[in-house]
Amino acid sequence: MRVQAADFEVGAEIAGLTAGRSDIGAVVTFTGLMRADNAGKAVAGMTLEHYPGMTESELERVEAEAQARWPLQASLIVHRVGALKPGDNIVLVITAARHRQAAFSAAEFLMDYLKTKAPFWKKEIAADGRAAWVDARASDDAAAGRWQRPSASED
Amino acid sequence: MRVKLLYFAWVREKTGKAEEHVDLPAGIETVAELIAWLKQQGPEYAEAFRRSEVIRAAVDRTHAPPGTSIAGASEIAFFPPVTGG
Numbered sequence: 001m002r003v004q005a006a007d008f009e010v011g012a013e014i015a016g017l018t019a020g021r022s023d024i025g026a027v028v029t030f031t032g033l034m035r036a037d038n039a040g041k042a043v044a045g046m047t048l049e050h051y052p053g054m055t056e057s058e059l060e061r062v063e064a065e066a067q068a069r070w071p072l073q074a075s076l077i078v079h080r081v082g083a084l085k086p087g088d089n090i091v092l093v094i095t096a097a098r099h100r101q102a103a104f105s106a107a108e109f110l111m112d113y114l115k116t117k118a119p120f121w122k123k124e125i126a127a128d129g130r131a132a133w134v135d136a137r138a139s140d141d142a143a144a145g146r147w148q149r150p151s152a153s154e155d
Numbered sequence: 156m157r158v159k160l161l162y163f164a165w166v167r168e169k170t171g172k173a174e175e176h177v178d179l180p181a182g183i184e185t186v187a188e189l190i191a192w193l194k195q196q197g198p199e200y201a202e203a204f205r206r207s208e209v210i211r212a213a214v215d216r217t218h219a220p221p222g223t224s225i226a227g228a229s230e231i232a233f234f235p236p237v238t239g240g
Contacts, residue, residue, distance in 0.1 A: 032240055048239070049163060049164055050239070054216035054232070079240075091240050114239060114240055115237070115240035117237065119232075119234060119239075121164035121239070122238045133164055135236075136236030136238050
C-alpha cells in the first residue's frame with residue numbers, strides 16, 4: 001500500500017510484486033485514470049486531498065480483509081494525491097493468486113471498498129477555472145454493499 | 156477534555172482551518188453531541204456543519220457513526236463522504 005504524489009508504472013509494479021516467485025498463477029490489475037469529463041462537464045484538472053495516517057490504515061485494513069476472504073499470494077494498492085490532469089493515473093490495484101478467480105474478485109472488492117472507505121476527496125477544476133468538490137455517488141455505496149456478508153437473519 | 160480536531164475538504168474550507176485543539180465542556184460524549192456543540196462555536200462552524208447529515212467523522216482514525224463515544228479520544232476528524240479511487 002502506498003499513497004504518493006508521483007506517478008506509477010503498472011508494469012514495474014507487477015514485476016516488483018512477482019519477482020522471484022513461482023507460486024503465482026494469476027495477476028489482475030485495475031488502473032483508474034482521470035477523465036476530461038464528469039457528469040457531462042469538461043474537467044481541466046483535479047486535486048486529491050487525503051487524511052494522512054487514516055488513509056494508510058484504511059488501505060491496510062481493506063487489503064487485510066481481501067487477504068482474509070480470498071487466497072491471495074500478494075496484493076498492492078497505490079493511490080495518488082495532489083494535482084492531477086486528464087489522462088493521469090489515479091489509482092492502481094494489483095492482486096496475485098494461484099488461480100484467476102480469487103485475483104479477479106479481490107481486485108473488484110479492493111476498488112469497491114477503497115472508494116467508500118479510504119479518506120480521499122477530489123476537487124475538480126472546470127474548464128472555466130471554477131473548482132468544486134466532487135459529490136460521493138450512491139452507485140459506489142451500492143457497489144461496496146454487494147460484498148457485505150449475509151447477516152445471521154438472512155442465513 | 157482536550158482533543159485535536161481535524162477538518163478535510165469542504166469542511167476544512169468552511170471552518171477556515173485544517174486542525175485545532177479544543178477544550179470540550181463536560182457532557183459531550185458522542186460524535187453527534189460534538190457536532191451540535193461545534194455548530195454553536197461561530198458562524199463558520201454553523202455553516203460548515205449545517206448539513207450535518209452528510210458529514211462523516213473519524214475517531215482516532217476509525218470511521219465513526221454519530222452515536223460513537225468520544226471518551227478518551229485524542230483525534231477526531233470531520234469530512235464529507237469520501238470520493239477517492
